Amino acid sequence: MIGVEPWLRVSLLLCLFGFLKEFRPSEPYVTHYLVGPWKNFTSDQVNQDIYPVGTYCYLSLLVVVFLVTDVLRYKLVIVLLGAAGVVTFCTLLLGESLLAMQVVQFFYGLFSAAEVAYYTYIYAQVDRSHYQQVTSHTRTAYLLGRTVSGVVSQAAVSSGALDYQQLIYLTLAGMVAATLWSLVLPPVRHSLYFHREDGGPVPESLDNSVPELLDGSALTSKNSPRGRWAGACSLLWRDFVAAFSQWYVLKWSLWWALAMCGYLQGLNYVQLLWEVILNDTGQSNSRLLNGAVEAAYTIIGAAAALGCAWVRLDWRSVGELVLGACSLGIGSTLAVAAVCRAMWVAYLCHVLFGVLFNAMITIANAEVAKNIKEDSYGLIFGVNTFLALALQSVLTVVVAGKGGLELPPRTQFVVYGSYFGALGVVFLLMYVCTLCSKARTAGVVLCDEEP
Structure with missing residues (x-):
C-alpha cells in the first residue's frame, strides 16, 4: 500500500479482517444443520439447551473482554476473536454430543464479546478527524461480508453444490483467514483508559473527583500500575456519569438496550420458527431461501441506515413518537411471522424486522453519540450492549431456557x-407526556405575559 496515508492503510487492513470474519455462509442454516441428519438434535434441545448457553456466555464475557481489550491494547483481543471463531466452527463440525454443542456456544459467545475490539481498535489508531470515515469503512466491510456470505450460501444450497455441513468448511476457511490476517494489524501504542497517549491516565481535574479510588501513593506515581488502574477507573466513572446523567441520552439508550434485546432474541430463534413453518406446511428444506433473505435483509437494512443520514427531523421533539411507532411496527412483523403458514410471509416479516430495527438503531447511535464525549463512545455503547444482553438473558431464561416457560x-x-408492542406503547405515552408538559409550560408563560 505504497503512497496510501497511514490512517487509510490501517482502516483498509481492519476492513479486510472485518469482511473475513463476517464471511460465515453456514450461519443462515445452522439450525437446520443441528436438527438435520448431521447432528440429529431435536428442536427442543436446540431451543432450550443449546442456544441459551450462547446468550449467557456472551453476557458474562462482555465486561471482562471490554476491560481486557483496553488493557491489552486491542490487537491481542482481535487475534483472540479470530481464534474463538476457528474453535467454534471446528467444534461444530467435530462435536456430536449436547455438551459439545454447548461448548460451541461458549466460544461463539467469546467470539461475539471480542468484537468490541474490532469496533474500537480503529479509534485508538487514527486521529479524531478521520473517525467518521473509518466508521463508515468498518461498517461497510461488515455489511459487505454478511451480504457476500448470504449470496454464497444461497447459491451453494440452491444449486446443490454444497450441503449444510460443507458450508461450515467455507465458514471455517473464512475464520482461519481472518485469524491469520489479524496478525498483520499494526499494534496499538495507546488506548483510551489504561494506556493514554499523554502518558498520564489521571488528569489533574480528576484528582479530587473520585477520591475513594485514589490514595497518596497512586497520586504521586500516576504511571505506576496502581495509578494507571485508579486513573482508568476514574475516567470510566466520569464518562459514565457525564453521559447517563442526561435524560436525553438515558432515554435513547433505554430504547437502544430494550430494542436490541428483542432484536437479538428474534435473530437467535428465527430459524427454529422457520423449521416449524416448514414442518407445518410439509415443505422440504430444499425450498429454504435463508441465505437470500440474509443478503436481502443486510443490503436493504444498510440502505435504510444510510438513508437515515438524509432524514431531517427534530429528534428532540418527535423522537419518542418515531421510536414508539417503529417499535409497534417491529412488534407487528414478529406477531405476523408467529402465526403465518407461508415461508414467503415469514421471510418478508424477517426482512421488515431487520430494516426497521437497523434504521432506528442507526438514529439511536447518532443521537447518543452527539451528546457524549468522543472518547467515551466505546464505554457508553458497551454499557448499552451489556444492558441489552442482561435483559436478553432474562428473557431467554423465562421464555426459552430450561426451568422457564419453555415455549414453542x-x-x-x-x-x-x-414485547416490542409494549415498548412502543411506553414510548408513545412518553411522547404524550412530553406534549402535555410543553403545553403546560406554554400556558404558564402566557399567563406570566398577561398584564
Missing part, C-alpha cells in the same frame, strides 16, 4: 411481538 417457537414470537 411460534408462541415465543408472539411474546417477542408483544
Whole structure:
C-alpha cells in the first residue's frame, strides 16, 4: 500500500479482517444443520439447551473482554476473536454430543464479546478527524461480508453444490483467514483508559473527583500500575456519569438496550420458527431461501441506515413518537411471522424486522453519540450492549431456557411481538407526556405575559 496515508492503510487492513470474519455462509442454516441428519438434535434441545448457553456466555464475557481489550491494547483481543471463531466452527463440525454443542456456544459467545475490539481498535489508531470515515469503512466491510456470505450460501444450497455441513468448511476457511490476517494489524501504542497517549491516565481535574479510588501513593506515581488502574477507573466513572446523567441520552439508550434485546432474541430463534413453518406446511428444506433473505435483509437494512443520514427531523421533539411507532411496527412483523403458514410471509416479516430495527438503531447511535464525549463512545455503547444482553438473558431464561416457560417457537414470537408492542406503547405515552408538559409550560408563560 505504497503512497496510501497511514490512517487509510490501517482502516483498509481492519476492513479486510472485518469482511473475513463476517464471511460465515453456514450461519443462515445452522439450525437446520443441528436438527438435520448431521447432528440429529431435536428442536427442543436446540431451543432450550443449546442456544441459551450462547446468550449467557456472551453476557458474562462482555465486561471482562471490554476491560481486557483496553488493557491489552486491542490487537491481542482481535487475534483472540479470530481464534474463538476457528474453535467454534471446528467444534461444530467435530462435536456430536449436547455438551459439545454447548461448548460451541461458549466460544461463539467469546467470539461475539471480542468484537468490541474490532469496533474500537480503529479509534485508538487514527486521529479524531478521520473517525467518521473509518466508521463508515468498518461498517461497510461488515455489511459487505454478511451480504457476500448470504449470496454464497444461497447459491451453494440452491444449486446443490454444497450441503449444510460443507458450508461450515467455507465458514471455517473464512475464520482461519481472518485469524491469520489479524496478525498483520499494526499494534496499538495507546488506548483510551489504561494506556493514554499523554502518558498520564489521571488528569489533574480528576484528582479530587473520585477520591475513594485514589490514595497518596497512586497520586504521586500516576504511571505506576496502581495509578494507571485508579486513573482508568476514574475516567470510566466520569464518562459514565457525564453521559447517563442526561435524560436525553438515558432515554435513547433505554430504547437502544430494550430494542436490541428483542432484536437479538428474534435473530437467535428465527430459524427454529422457520423449521416449524416448514414442518407445518410439509415443505422440504430444499425450498429454504435463508441465505437470500440474509443478503436481502443486510443490503436493504444498510440502505435504510444510510438513508437515515438524509432524514431531517427534530429528534428532540418527535423522537419518542418515531421510536414508539417503529417499535409497534417491529412488534407487528414478529406477531405476523408467529402465526403465518407461508415461508414467503415469514421471510418478508424477517426482512421488515431487520430494516426497521437497523434504521432506528442507526438514529439511536447518532443521537447518543452527539451528546457524549468522543472518547467515551466505546464505554457508553458497551454499557448499552451489556444492558441489552442482561435483559436478553432474562428473557431467554423465562421464555426459552430450561426451568422457564419453555415455549414453542411460534408462541415465543408472539411474546417477542408483544414485547416490542409494549415498548412502543411506553414510548408513545412518553411522547404524550412530553406534549402535555410543553403545553403546560406554554400556558404558564402566557399567563406570566398577561398584564
